[in-house]
Amino acid sequence: MTILLFGVTKDIVGSPTLSVPTTSVTGKKIPKTVKELKRFLGEAYPELNKLSSLAVAVNNAYADDEQKINSYDEIALIPPVSGG
């Protein structure tokens, strides 16, 4: 699945998108919920764990931690931004 990155998450990852494997070729557990996705991304990019309020959008709607995700979903990480 492809994840769109915004704000500081784009800066942390260094790219506007990120691919998460959906088959277990890597031997890692595949994220099935928003919570698992956050944990998965936090392991790959520990700086992401510092973000205390990070909005995750699934198919253009704000998703809570328990929401299930699959490879067809459009996912975006939208951290708060403060500039003006």
Added chain:
Amino acid sequence: MDRYTRQTSLSDFGQAGQQKLFEAKVLVVGLGGLGLPALQYLNAMGVGTLGLIDQDIVDYHNLQRQILYTEKDVGKSKLNTAHNKLQSQNSETNFILHDTFLTKNNALEIIRQYDLVLDATDNFPARYLINDACVILNKPFVYGALHGFEGHVSVFNYQGGPTYRCLYAEMPTAEEIPNCDENGVLGVIPGIIGNLQALEVIKVVTGIGNMLSGKLLVFDGLHQNYLKIAFKTHPENLAIKELRESYESSDCSIINSISAQEFSQKRLNKSQIVLDVRTPKEFEHNHLAEAINVPLQELDLPLNLIESKAPIYVICQSGKRSELAIEQLQKAHPELTFCNILGGMNQLSILTQ
């Protein structure tokens, strides 16, 4: 000839829409990259009462995005400069000037006088303060914010709709999200976001179209992508009854600080140790005679300062980076005393004018 004929001739807007604009009272918080373009259009279109609030001064590095200001305005108050120009743009507008920053102590009193607020600030404490004050007073507010090539727009607290806290419940710390000062913003982006905010204000006032209530618009300028994210109201966020004790991020509250005025006085009596954490380029442009330049990015204290044990006053342009610097310095040197100069060089230069 009616000056508003080009918009009153729109059937969805009409004379009725114009009359609603004329009767509207809109507060624009912040006279910077977002606030100015929004104000120029709201003023041109005939919003009857416009409130302006800011205590900053025009700086050279503002000119790249705050296009109402000219080179001649550098060093002058944003409030007076913007007011003069907007007044000549539309002499029929009633302007209310608030020569202050929005604070916990004045927010309710000021916002109470208006129908809605346009949040054109540049920091989280101000955004959460505006949110909570608007919820308490039951006023909608049009939010806009930037990061690099991106921008956010939404309409919060509109007719029971979601608020800023429904999207981001608690304020991020200064450490996790950088502010505009060190992060940078492409000049045209605030123009786009500020204008989108002005459009939402017009829609809230006149009731035309669909507002961005319950929707966060995320604009990505590099790819011309507009993403609209739907989000819901959390009823507990509408139940706010009073402002919080503090709107500073929690890890800043332990930092010693001194007002620019007090510091000026201290400095006259006796020379102080001053650490300037701005970039070498900013330092070259202007600095206090006794200041030592140690940029935030390469924060390393000179040995003689560590050994002197005297209090170290830390300064930057606006007082934000110096706050971050003290957090880092205090961890590295718990035995030393650091003090943040509030409002930084901006505030000092107002005092010496």
